[in-house]
Each structure stands twice: as C-alpha cells, then as structure tokens.
Amino acid sequence: MTTADQAWQALADWQPQKLTDLVSADPEARLQALVRTVADIRFDFAKTHLDDAAIGILGGLAAAQDFAGRRKTLFSGGIANPTENRAAEHSAERGEGSPESVHVAQALHQRMRMMVDAIEAGAFGEIRHLLHIGIGGSALGPDLLVDALGRHSERYDVAVVSNVDGAALAEAFAKFDPAYTLVAVASKTFTTTETLLNASSALQWLEEGGVDDPLGRFIALTAMPERAMEWGIDETRILPFSETVGGRYSLWSSIGFPAALALGWDAFADLLEGAAEMDRHFRLAEGADNICLLAAFADQIYANRLGCQTRAVFAYDERLRLLPDYLQQLEMESNGKSVALEGKPLVQQSAPITWGGVGTDAQHAVFQLLHQGTHLIPVEFVVAREPDHLLDDAHHETLVANCIAQGAALMAGRASADGARAYPGNRPSTTILLDQLTPRSLGALIAFYEHRVFANAVLLGINPFDQFGVELGKEMAKGLAEGTIEFDSATQALMQAAIGA
Numbered sequence: 001m002t003t004a005d006q007a008w009q010a011l012a013d014w015q016p017q018k019l020t021d022l023v024s025a026d027p028e029a030r031l032q033a034l035v036r037t038v039a040d041i042r043f044d045f046a047k048t049h050l051d052d053a054a055i056g057i058l059g060g061l062a063a064a065q066d067f068a069g070r071r072k073t074l075f076s077g078g079i080a081n082p083t084e085n086r087a088a089e090h091s092a093e094r095g096e097g098s099p100e101s102v103h104v105a106q107a108l109h110q111r112m113r114m115m116v117d118a119i120e121a122g123a124f125g126e127i128r129h130l131l132h133i134g135i136g137g138s139a140l141g142p143d144l145l146v147d148a149l150g151r152h153s154e155r156y157d158v159a160v161v162s163n164v165d166g167a168a169l170a171e172a173f174a175k176f177d178p179a180y181t182l183v184a185v186a187s188k189t190f191t192t193t194e195t196l197l198n199a200s201s202a203l204q205w206l207e208e209g210g211v212d213d214p215l216g217r218f219i220a221l222t223a224m225p226e227r228a229m230e231w232g233i234d235e236t237r238i239l240p241f242s243e244t245v246g247g248r249y250s251l252w253s254s255i256g257f258p259a260a261l262a263l264g265w266d267a268f269a270d271l272l273e274g275a276a277e278m279d280r281h282f283r284l285a286e287g288a289d290n291i292c293l294l295a296a297f298a299d300q301i302y303a304n305r306l307g308c309q310t311r312a313v314f315a316y317d318e319r320l321r322l323l324p325d326y327l328q329q330l331e332m333e334s335n336g337k338s339v340a341l342e343g344k345p346l347v348q349q350s351a352p353i354t355w356g357g358v359g360t361d362a363q364h365a366v367f368q369l370l371h372q373g374t375h376l377i378p379v380e381f382v383v384a385r386e387p388d389h390l391l392d393d394a395h396h397e398t399l400v401a402n403c404i405a406q407g408a409a410l411m412a413g414r415a416s417a418d419g420a421r422a423y424p425g426n427r428p429s430t431t432i433l434l435d436q437l438t439p440r441s442l443g444a445l446i447a448f449y450e451h452r453v454f455a456n457a458v459l460l461g462i463n464p465f466d467q468f469g470v471e472l473g474k475e476m477a478k479g480l481a482e483g484t485i486e487f488d489s490a491t492q493a494l495m496q497a498a499i500g501a
Helices: 004-013 019-025 027-034 052-064 067-076 099-120 137-149 166-175 193-208 225-231 254-263 265-284 291-304 323-335 367-372 393-412 439-460 468-482 489-499
Strands: 035-038 041-044 129-133 157-161 181-186 218-222 238-240 310-316 353-358 379-384 429-434
Touching: 004 052, 004 291, 019 027, 019 393, 027 035, 035 265, 035 291, 041 291, 041 439, 052 067, 052 291, 052 439, 067 265, 067 439, 099 238, 099 254, 099 265, 129 137, 129 193, 129 254, 137 157, 137 181, 137 254, 137 323, 137 439, 157 166, 157 254, 166 193, 181 193, 181 254, 193 468, 218 225, 218 254, 225 238, 238 254, 254 265, 265 291, 265 439, 291 439, 310 323, 310 393, 323 353, 323 439, 367 393, 379 393, 393 429, 429 439
Parallel strands: 129 157, 129 181, 181 218, 218 238, 310 353, 310 379, 379 429
Antiparallel strands: 035 041, 041 429
16 A cells, blocks of 8 residues: 555655646546536546556545545544544535534534524514624625525625724714614624624614614524523523634634525525535545546645645635635644644645635736746636526636636647747646526535635645634734733834834
C-alpha cells in the first residue's frame, strides 16, 4: 500500500500536461471523467490539469490518509475534531449523522419553527424588521442566504450586522423603526465581545425608541443558553444548537433563523434537503466519482505541485455576490493550519488564499492579472442557467457568454509577436453550473464546499474543525483595551496616537 510520503513524492514527480492537449486528446472521455452532476448542479473540472495519473496518485494519498475512515467518523458522530475532543455534526442538522444527533437537531429545528410561527402570528406584536447581530460564521452564513434567496421576499426586512464599527449598526438603525423591530443575537458561546457590544447598543436603541419591553424583543441563537439567560434573554426566546456544530458550519442550525424567518420555513427546509442530498453523495460515492474529493484532488495539484498560493471564485450571478466572502472563512479558517493531526509541523502547503468577486464586474478589475500576470491562479466560475429577472434575454445571455468565454480564454491563450498582447494560456478553471438558484441548490452548493474542505484536510492530514489561530489576536485586543497587558513600545505608541490611551 502507498504511504502518504510516497504519494506526495509521486505528486512532486508528476508532470502536468498542457490543458489544450488534455482537452483535445479525447474530448468525450475527458468530459466523462471530470464532469459530474449532483443535485442538479453540473461540476466541470475538464479545464483543470487533472489527468488519470494525477487522480491515481491522489487516490493513493486519500487511501493512505484513511479518507474512508475519517469520513465515517464525521458522519457517525465520532471525534472528528480531536484537538477539542468533539464531533463535527453539521451534517446531522440536515438529517445525515448519528440517529441521536439527528433526533436532537430535528427537535431544535421544530423549536425554531415554532418561534417563526409565533412571530408570524403576532406574538411579538407587529414585526416588520429583523436585526441580526453576529460575527464570523454567525453572520456570514445568514447574510449569504438572505441576500441570495430573499430579494423578492416581502415577509421581513433583514439587516445582518457583524462589524463592531458603530457605523454598521447606525446604518441598520437608520433603516428600521424600533417599534417594529426584532433583534436576534447569534453567538455560539455568547461571549463574543463584538457581538455583545452591538447587542447592548441595540438594546439601548430599543429603549430610546420607546419600546416597553426591549429585552422582550431579543432572541438568542447560541450553544450556551445559560449565558444568554445571564445576559437577560428569557429561556423561551433562546434557540439553542449543538456544541458539536462549528460556527462556520452553523447556518443549518438556529443560526439560520434569519433565513427561516425571511424566506419562510418551507424554503429553509428545502435548503436543508439540498445539503442532505450532497451529504449522501459525499458519504456514498467513492474515489474520483465523489465530486468533493475530486475537487480536493485539483486543489492539491495547484497548492502542492504547481505552487499556487491563491484560488479565485467568481460568481456570475449578482445573488451570489457574498459567496466569495463566505468561502473565505469556510476554507481559510478551516484549513489555514501549520500542524498535522499528530502535532508535527505540516510539510505541505495548507489552504490557499481564497478571494474573488462578481462577474462581469471582476473582468474589468482583476482579470488582467489572471490572463497575463505572473501568478498562476486556479479560477472557479459559479453561474446559473436561469436568471432572476424578467429583463431582455440579452442580459443573461451576455452574462453566461462572458463566464464561459473567460474559462476558454484562460485555457487557450493567444500568441503574439507583441509581448504586451500575448496571452500565455494553460491557466486552469472550474465551472459550477446550477440549473436554478433555489434554496435546494444553494444548500447543495454550500454542502459541496464544506465537504471539499474536509476532503482537503484529510489529504493534508490536518484538523479542519478547530480555529485556535483567531484567539491570540482577540486576547491581545482585550488586553490592549483594558490595559491589562504590557505591549511593546511600537504598539503602545500606536495606541497613544490612535485613541490617546
């Protein structure tokens, strides 16, 4: 059996072929090998440098790193997060996990549904606005869902505020009437400094706005209900979720409450079912037939064979403009590690830097570098077959044509005697084509990215479910603000210049 070290050496020795040669050699076989349709989403890896040899090498690496065993641990509720000695049970929120955890998740979903029903029935009075306060995974997921799927909803106005900069909260206050506003405070631990400061300011805003029982307008979304009660929120208005659901994987839990309220429960249920369909594919499909693992194979080629430090994601759909932001946390917080599972320094490169934007805007901003710059950057395009508007078909046809043409141009390039007008080509891209952007398809798409992150972590031999790297800066910020930590002279001088402290 191949060892991990042998597989990594084989990958180092592997010589990539030119993309145009790979595509033209046997077009039908290449499409069959590198295009998959799951949950009505077409995943097209034909314009990547993956070939039979690379897939064989990385398949050997997956076996050496016990991909099947770690996947089983993930779905069975075992210790998938060993540094914190806990499971990682976001899939249980979608119905795919240990029976006990699935049962608990369903019960908590029912509690959330009852809250949505109560709000709709007027239990909080007339509510028109929802102010959702969180940060990181407690904000990025809900913000993506509501922005992508709620543009035509007239149910409730939703503002998601994460930044501790008061300007962000003031903007939301300016749009909403406190008399008709509900506040959701999302924090897994209910100790997040920025979130609780924003929540306190929201409470003051409700008080100053003449709301009789301002705390009665608060709902807590947390894995630590007792801390929410200590803060002053009544137990009946707390929507818990399991401690084994990580923050950046939590939109499926009560953290998704803003989406359930703004979109309606049926839409939220469809979101869960779409994710569950991807869960079943990831759990049952083997080898390169598993689209999440196949995507990770491509990721490892570019990060650890071709030296790519970044990966770009461009959504050719205005509704998915927040997708790159969401993926930044999911991918870089999960796999931005330098230590392997056994505690030894990681030899390979871990997560690439994820960045991106919205097409066609990005074409006129950053694609110059993608086509002619010195950096090799794998590009991912996400586009839907059906538009979200009733304007002239030319709008959508032009959008899709631009998306597809960019991938073709990156691959083919164009020679020229004038170096300034030459395109080197041989630059990889992946295209993810949705039939429609619906709650179901978006759920499947997000779950695909989650499992891709996990597959990459297995290949690298790291833990994607802890995030200790964010703690030091938070600890030092608190010490700086409270004056409890003595800092270097440069930092002290900067603090003095900034706020006179």
